[in-house]
Amino acid sequence: MSVRRKMKIMRTKNYILTLMFAFGFLLVSRPAVSGGVKSIDPKQLDLMLQANPQIQLLDVREDWEVRQGKISGSKHIPLGELEKRLQELDPQRPIIVYCRVGNRSARAAELLQSRGFVEVMHLKGGIEAYSVQRGL
Numbered sequence: 001m002s003v004r005r006k007m008k009i010m011r012t013k014n015y016i017l018t019l020m021f022a023f024g025f026l027l028v029s030r031p032a033v034s035g036g037v038k039s040i041d042p043k044q045l046d047l048m049l050q051a052n053p054q055i056q057l058l059d060v061r062e063d064w065e066v067r068q069g070k071i072s073g074s075k076h077i078p079l080g081e082l083e084k085r086l087q088e089l090d091p092q093r094p095i096i097v098y099c100r101v102g103n104r105s106a107r108a109a110e111l112l113q114s115r116g117f118v119e120v121m122h123l124k125g126g127i128e129a130y131s132v133q134r135g136l
Contacts, residue, residue: 037109039124042133056095060108079104091117098123
């Protein structure tokens with residue numbers, strides 16, 4: 001194989017590696033979305049609640065967790081009861097869901113979205129991240 005041919009193959013490999021790196025970077029740097037549900041951080045939560053009093057804040061933790069504290073103004077429906085208590089929420093108003101660290105709220109947000117709720121978000125990091133940000 002000629003040197004010229006080897007150089008062409010190396011350039012092609014470098015080009016492919018560059019494209020793979022760029023694609024990987026785009027995947028990592030895209031907005032935080034879980035299954036089509038937008039994730040927000042604690043600072044965004046505070047700003048959104050101040051800007052829009054129509055936002056519903058939903059706590060999907062268990063009863064014993066809520067007794068340790070909750071975000072003011074939130075409605076408590078444990079994740080296991082959410083499906084049968086959907087009528088307690090307004091599907092036309094924005095809703096932000098939270099739990100302890102964000103896993104259950106992401107699942108709850110996906111459920112709400114699949115049931116026709118129009119604007120659903122979940123709190124990334126849950127109440128733990130919120131408490132840290134607030135210095136609690």
